[in-house]
Amino acid sequence: MFSSSQQEIIKKANLNHLLVDHALFEQAIQSKSCSHLSDHSLLGFLQITNLLYRSGEPLISDSLYDQVFLSALKTRNPVHPFLSTVEPEPAFSGKTVKLPVKMLSTEKAYDLESIKKWVARIEKAALEIDIDSGNLIYRMTPKLDGYAAYDDGSHLYTRGDGRKGTDITRVFERGLVVGDNGERGQGAGEIVISQAYFKEKLATHFENARNFQASIIKEKELEEHALTAIKAQAAVFFPFSQLPDWRGLAKELLSTFSEKVEKVSSLVDYDVDGVVIEIIEPTLKKHLGATRHHHRWQIAYKSNLESAEVKVLNVISQTSRSGRVNPVAELEPTRLSGALIGRATAHHYGMVREMGIGAGTVIELTRSGMVIPKIERVIVARQPQIPDTCPSCGHSLIWDNDYLYCPNSAHCSAQIENSMEYFFKTLANVDGFGRKTIEKLHTAGVISVYQIYQLTQLQLEEIGFGEKTAQNLLGQLLRSRTEAIEDWRFLGAFGIYRMGLGNCERLLQYHYLPEIFSLNEDDIIDIEGFAEKTAEVIVEYLVTIRKDFFQIYDLGFNLITTPLLADQQENQVSPIWSKQIVFTGTMQHGKRDEMKKQAKQLGAKVAASVTGKTDYLVAGDQVGEAKITAAREKGITVLTEEEYLQLIAS
Ligand SMILES: [Zn+2]
Numbered sequence: 091m092f093s094s095s096q097q098e099i100i101k102k103a104n105l106n107h108l109l110v111d112h113a114l115f116e117q118a119i120q121s122k123s124c125s126h127l128s129d130h131s132l133l134g135f136l137q138i139t140n141l142l143y144r145s146g147e148p149l150i151s152d153s154l155y156d157q158v159f160l161s162a163l164k165t166r167n168p169v170h171p172f173l174s175t176v177e178p179e180p181a182f183s184g185k186t187v188k189l190p191v192k193m194l195s196t197e198k199a200y201d202l203e204s205i206k207k208w209v210a211r212i213e214k215a216a217l218e219i220d221i222d223s224g225n226l227i228y229r230m231t232p233k234l235d236g237y238a239a240y241d242d243g244s245h246l247y248t249r250g251d252g253r254k255g256t257d258i259t260r261v262f263e264r265g266l267v268v269g270d271n272g273e274r275g276q277g278a279g280e281i282v283i284s285q286a287y288f289k290e291k292l293a294t295h296f297e298n299a300r301n302f303q304a305s306i307i308k309e310k311e312l313e314e315h316a317l318t319a320i321k322a323q324a325a326v327f328f329p330f331s332q333l334p335d336w337r338g339l340a341k342e343l344l345s346t347f348s349e350k351v352e353k354v355s356s357l358v359d360y361d362v363d364g365v366v367i368e369i370i371e372p373t374l375k376k377h378l379g380a381t382r383h384h385h386r387w388q389i390a391y392k393s394n395l396e397s398a399e400v401k402v403l404n405v406i407s408q409t410s411r412s413g414r415v416n417p418v419a420e421l422e423p424t425r426l427s428g429a430l431i432g433r434a435t436a437h438h439y440g441m442v443r444e445m446g447i448g449a450g451t452v453i454e455l456t457r458s459g460m461v462i463p464k465i466e467r468v469i470v471a472r473q474p475q476i477p478d479t480c481p482s483c484g485h486s487l488i489w490d491n492d493y494l495y496c497p498n499s500a501h502c503s504a505q506i507e508n509s510m511e512y513f514f515k516t517l518a519n520v521d522g523f524g525r526k527t528i529e530k531l532h533t534a535g536v537i538s539v540y541q542i543y544q545l546t547q548l549q550l551e552e553i554g555f556g557e558k559t560a561q562n563l564l565g566q567l568l569r570s571r572t573e574a575i576e577d578w579r580f581l582g583a584f585g586i587y588r589m590g591l592g593n594c595e596r597l598l599q600y601h602y603l604p605e606i607f608s609l610n611e612d613d614i615i616d617i618e619g620f621a622e623k624t625a626e627v628i629v630e631y632l633v634t635i636r637k638d639f640f641q642i643y644d645l646g647f648n649l650i651t652t653p654l655l656a657d658q659q660e661n662q663v664s665p666i667w668s669k670q671i672v673f674t675g676t677m678q679h680g681k682r683d684e685m686k687k688q689a690k691q692l693g694a695k696v697a698a699s700v701t702g703k704t705d706y707l708v709a710g711d712q713v714g715e716a717k718i719t720a721a722r723e724k725g726i727t728v729l730t731e732e733e734y735l736q737l738i739a740s
Contacts, residue, residue: 091115092109092112096142096147115138133172136159160432186254188254191240191278193238197384198364202348205367213340215374227371230337231335234280234361236281236283237280238280239280241274245259246327248307249278264312279327279330281328283360287322302315328358343367350365364390366389368389382591398455400454401450403420406420409508410505412587417438418433435465437492445474446468446474449472476494481504482504506537510536514539517579517583520566521566545564571647572648574648574649577598600656602651607636664692666689666694670706672707673708675711675713685708705727707729
């Protein structure tokens, strides 16, 4: 009943042993029932169907999977760990590689009000660097709803986590072209399929365009449909820089906003889920910069969000790595914006209690691009469903403000497994330590990350990993320690309460990593952005993880130290701090690139060519008289290399 490519996928995922029940599986599919399956076989069946679905080779339909088999598991064991593996995995496997450029996500807005606020922020920033905000040009492009990738000219990478992706250059080798006869090497874009073509040729074979896009990048040989679509140039890689657009001033943008959104959305024959608005002035873009998640000079607008009234069937609980028990509402399966939604999350149990969320509650569900939508509004309240005990370990729960906690951190399976998984997920430089591996290790008695690093080939094989897998896991552990990684990311991997990656980086801008364990509350409150309550919790938590932390730290990771802000600020007294400098000509005292780097370290902004905003033109040998005269006429100070060196030494 499995095709040869499906069998290969199963084999690759080390799930071969589950195939012993294949006759039972076949019966289950035919009868659309799983009453004859033991708990063990049902789980095996779900694992296989889920794997095949994620690999783009589904065995059964989405709805059959959700409504018959997954719901049977929920009935048998509402807190089965399999149910919490909800994040979709990439539809293919492969080694992760560092992306040439970080691919940040885009900030999103759902109403005009938020767009106006964003424009106001842009205008304020323009003022800061003396740019006339009244003349700023805004660009609006369709927001492609395809498969994000990055083309550096020789390789194509998936977006991955934005920092590391997977090499999928093979799709170009298979004949995929850049949309609109564009050049390779234009950076970020999406693999998309023509809407008209999909409707005419593919709609009977694929449930939606997304499934088709995923099928194009698969490692295995392509099927006929995909190849034909590539040949017909209906499936293409479309770089963002090449998108058709609208350009204009802020006042034009805001006055007829929805009209423009509609017009721009229809500029391409690809699936679009909104528009992207950005500014194009390079200096301002640079000045605005980025947060950890998105560029400040760009925003996405999504309109026409579909919403529906949906009935809650049941509220189940899941214990996170920190012991926090989170509510998940199971819903009557509802199709929304093309996806079948079966569950939604509430923010916390305080909300469940207050809003009356339980079996029979009717909620308003809005899908906004997230895998699991959040419950924002209750229409008909019912008796709230609140657990007394931890769904993972059975320990009685305690309330802390709006949150429910399982205090059994030392022995609670969910907390142990989630913490170990979080560690590797946050490091983001290893493959192989996903949920399945962690569960297997935990079942064999491994309860800490440190223990994982102590495992030997023999032990891994005894736990049940094949020889090759065991070797690979050990190789990955070594890689995690040798590959350079930011120290704030390493700290973040320990999942300290209230210490997300942003706070980790901020803390390390004031104190070196090993020293944070001797900080007191006041030291932390002194740092901008840390409140008293947060500082108290952090200090408390650092004490409890100190031993575990240093055990792992002492294994020797290749950490990149965050520069202390105090050291950076010393540069502010440098004579070229915040000055804009252009270097030109041949330099005598070292390479020009070296000089640029040094200037940047001293806080200068190094530009490639002279503009009205340039402060200094450093002219080496062989610079034409005309160039120098032109610069002087613009009021720019022209320095010889010698004069420049004296200036920075002063
Ligand atoms: Zn527990």
